[in-house]
Amino acid sequence: MLRARWLLLFSIVTLLPGCAAVVVAGAATGAAVAHDRRTFGSIVDDQTIEMKAGSAIVGNSDLRGQTHVNITSVNGIVLLTGEATTLEARDQVLQTVREVNGVRRITNELRIAEPSPVGNRSKDALITSAVKSRFLVARHLDPTRFKVVTENNAVYLMGIVTRDEGDLAAEQAATIDGVERVVKIFEYLD
Structure with a gap:
């Protein structure tokens, strides 16, 4: 009986970190959907x-x-x-x-062109992460309102935004190391 309790306790403790990750990921996804201007x-x-x-x-x-x-x-x-x-x-x-x-x-x-090598795609993924991180710390910019795609060192920004938000996002993205150009593909609210 004691052994069964220890086994149950061990199982619960080892599963808890996974639950926390699921809860955090679910909350982050919910927050992103709540801020998205799309239905x-x-x-x-x-x-x-x-x-x-x-x-x-x-x-x-x-x-x-x-x-x-x-x-x-x-x-x-x-x-x-x-x-x-x-x-x-x-x-x-x-x-x-x-x-x-x-x-x-x-x-x-x-x-x-020939399909890009994995190394180029990895570099593009790093640029995308850097742009999203910059958006997180930028004032007057809600990062959940933007989709960021990087291909061949070009950053593409998408979303439903105001012109000021779009311009600020493009300015922030252009400051990231390795970005050669920024393309705005927005639907503007104003």
């Missing part, structure tokens, strides 16, 4: 657009090995970043995304 339905629609477009591209055998495509959607505005080895492959990606229900507009930033 909950629009957030779900954007995730659906990203998943359907991504699945259609990955499932297309003609594009396999010819593309590296990132799909980001905010309020039905889709950003395509990455590489396509030919104009035909790029055009096929664009056509595939256009056919996804809910896409209002596409910003095409696909480069005609």
